[in-house]
Amino acid sequence: MAFTQRHLLGLEGLSAADITAVLDTAASFKEINERDIKKVPTLRGKTVINLFYESSTRTRTSFEIAAKRLSADTINVSASGSSVSKGETLADTARNLEAMRPDAIVVRHGSSGACNFLARHVTCPIINAGDGCHEHPTQALLDCLTIKEHRGEIAGLTVAIVGDLLHSRVGRSNVHALRALGAKVRLVGPPTLLPQEFAGLGVELHTRLADGVRDADVVMMLRIQRERQGRNYFPSVDEYAHYYCLTEDVVRLAKPQVIILHPGPLNRGLEISSAVADGPYSVIMNQVTNGLAVRMAVLYMLVARSKSVDVGETEALSEPARGRSGARA
């Protein structure tokens, strides 16, 4: 199954075939992470730059390990301590980095659309590791892989995504991915954090946690992003926790085989209770494990074949002759 993109900027508009191609490839990569020697030579000689303008533990570590397990060289650049702190623009930073001929740049940025902007200024693949409130595609892909592993096919499942939908790039990417794969999506949160335009994406909107979680196959909790909240969207964290914290009592409203996801980092006691986060329905650590496989898959699909192309070259890539007997050397 072919992956037809040259960058991974978001999941909006991606076909089910593209998403499934990444998930299937990621599933195949999981075995590598169980070996004694967790390394394959696939990206030997390739260079991946991790350009992180925001704090990150899981995502940056995951991308770095993923690249290293594929034998790529990795360079980590953070905004603090780089020329960005001297006033260099994003485009200039990208151009300067590209002048060093990397084979991909993984970008996390506080501004929505930063990755799309960069993709117009560089020729190597750009992989979005989270841009503002826009998208976080690899997080949604790993969520989908985790759901698939635990519940089989995603089509037909009811997935409740709960929390700060207004600011959540994870939520947005998941809506696009889950809808593309045929899931029924419910978005749950206080009215101030639940943009009405989501209704146009074919999802249900709920302001009561119980209504959103009832009979759900999957409950995905989102982090309250205080760093992105310019003003108060709810009276107090205690009040938010009172109405929207996922507790064992609320989980009982979902289907008996429900799985609970959270992208991390957890605000224990605010959006999810410790009993649920560490309980039998939680697949949060599986998400982290799957994140590594998904990022390996994305790097493989974008970097292994990468050649510099002119900016603006068509995204569509042709299917090569697959290796039937004598054709494959």
Add this chain to the structure above:
Amino acid sequence: MTTNGARQVMDGQAIARALVRIAHEIIEKNKGAKELALVGIRSRGVHIAQRLRRTLQEIEGGAMVPFGVVDITLYRDDLDRGLQNPEVQGTEIPFGVEGRRILLVDDVLFTGRTIRAAMDALVDFGRPQSVQLAVLVDRGHRELPIRADYVGKNLPTHLTERVSVRLAEADGVDEVVIES
């Protein structure tokens, strides 16, 4: 038989006979199948390996021969030559490679690059005592110093010709054809 520029060089019976002969050669050379483990190279090498394994076990009175699958995709040396990456299907080696006699199995031996990649993949799992190679067809045109220990059929070919092994498990029919 020639149809539409495709010439059949082995039918189902010929393939079956070749695999039985190879199985006997394997047992003779290894003095049984006790220390052997079979590893099929995706995709059609897996089906050939499964057939060989069944035959080996029959000859050896039901003794279990460990079986694995290797996907060479991540070890290929031509990944950055194409615009699209080959599909990764995964490697499954559910036994310890360390100290074993490994029999790699593929359908066609051509340039040798696939076998080189398969050996690289294999040694990532441990240090086998030895690695042997069995192929249904050797079509020549080697680009690396690699040869098969067991060959079903040596098939002189022109470089521009295409050898297709079709197996019932994947294609619904057992045959080897050369396409011009």
